[in-house]
Amino acid sequence: xxxxxxVSNLSGTAIxxxxxxxxxxxxxxxxxxxxxxxxxxxxxxxxxxxxxxAGVASPTVQIKQRFQTTLVKGVVFSADENSLxxxxxxxxxxxxxxxxxxxxxxxxNYHFE
Amino acid sequence: xxxxxxxxxxxxxxxxxxxxxxxxKGSWVQFSKQWPAEHAWASGKMFSVSQEPVIxxxxxxxxxxxxxxxxxxxxxxxxxxxxxxxxxYPAKQGVLYQAAVGLKNYDFFMQIGIPAAQQYVYxxxxxxxxxxITDANLKYLGQKTYKDSPDTAxxxxxxxxxxxxxxxxxxxxxxxxxxxxxxxxxxxxKCQLELAPMANPQQAxxxxxxxxxxxx
Numbered sequence: 001x002x003x004x005x006x007v008s009n010l011s012g013t014a015i016x017x018x019x020x021x022x023x024x025x026x027x028x029x030x031x032x033x034x035x036x037x038x039x040x041x042x043x044x045x046x047x048x049x050x051x052x053x054a055g056v057a058s059p060t061v062q063i064k065q066r067f068q069t070t071l072v073k074g075v076v077f078s079a080d081e082n083s084l085x086x087x088x089x090x091x092x093x094x095x096x097x098x099x100x101x102x103x104x105x106x107x108x109n110y111h112f113e
Numbered sequence: 114x115x116x117x118x119x120x121x122x123x124x125x126x127x128x129x130x131x132x133x134x135x136x137x138k139g140s141w142v143q144f145s146k147q148w149p150a151e152h153a154w155a156s157g158k159m160f161s162v163s164q165e166p167v168i169x170x171x172x173x174x175x176x177x178x179x180x181x182x183x184x185x186x187x188x189x190x191x192x193x194x195x196x197x198x199x200x201x202y203p204a205k206q207g208v209l210y211q212a213a214v215g216l217k218n219y220d221f222f223m224q225i226g227i228p229a230a231q232q233y234v235y236x237x238x239x240x241x242x243x244x245x246i247t248d249a250n251l252k253y254l255g256q257k258t259y260k261d262s263p264d265t266a267x268x269x270x271x272x273x274x275x276x277x278x279x280x281x282x283x284x285x286x287x288x289x290x291x292x293x294x295x296x297x298x299x300x301x302x303k304c305q306l307e308l309a310p311m312a313n314p315q316q317a318x319x320x321x322x323x324x325x326x327x328x329x
Binding site for chain 1: 174
């Protein structure tokens with residue numbers, strides 16, 4: 001399964017996708033177009049709760065940062081599958097932005113494997 | 114009780130679906146005479162599969178830290194299902210569950226024990242040559258990975274009957290990973306058996322008792 005998620009007007013956290021239980025999420029392309037009024041920092045996080053294991057009997061929610069970029073006004077950032085191939089997502093993947101700006105658009109392509 | 118085809122057979126699966134390797138209606142099954150008295154209905158006897166089997170697919174996944182492991186009991190117990198007690202055994206006599214186990218191509222390996230730790234199936238003759246999860250070298254002894262039994266064409270088969278000793282899987286996430294998802298797919302072929310005393314033993318699937326697998 002593959003899909004595309006578009007996020008604009010980001011302020012705070014927006015869900016990109018939730019990884020199903022028995023697969024991993026792979027981001028295959030990422031475009032951030034900052035045509036807004038100022039520079040922005042975009043972070044992708046992966047949130048999941050581990051299972052109990054021999055070493056951790058009572059695991060807690062984990063929020064892992066998978067990606068970050070800062071774009072000045074008017075800049076477009078693109079990452080292709082080759083540069084993203086080692087990013088593995090186990091849970092819910094969110095885009096986290098710093099300030100509200102309708103001119104900053106994030107487009108993520110992803111699939112599960 | 115357990116069989117593992119050579120990895121070379123993975124190529125065969127290009128033309129043969131996993132279920133093509135399963136028992137079918139009319140297949141013959143012989144239980145070893147080593148099965149103890151509590152399994153007298155099966156011990157040393159020859160059966161045929163009396164009905165077309167039903168295959169039940171059951172994927173399971175765990176997320177654990179790298180360098181850590183989770184132990185999973187495959188047996189059926191009086192308490193409810195949990196993520197570490199899977200209740201995969203038949204609930205009555207006269208039934209054989211043939212369970213193919215496939216592993217996803219993630220960064221983990223699996224050890225197989227019966228009926229408890231230190232009774233590993235894939236060990237060597239010396240008393241200390243078994244998978245020791247805290248030992249930098251011995252933890253890899255007898256490991257099973259994706260290459261041994263891919264989830265899309267499993268080569269590793271377990272055989273379950275009612276109330277037999279429990280199989281357990283020790284699933285180890287490789288160190289070097291922050292967290293890893295461990296994914297295992299069970300394809301359980303539910304076979305109703307009927308006695309077939311006239312069957313040809315040389316054409317029957319032999320199901321040994323676990324002591325025949327582990328005590329040499």
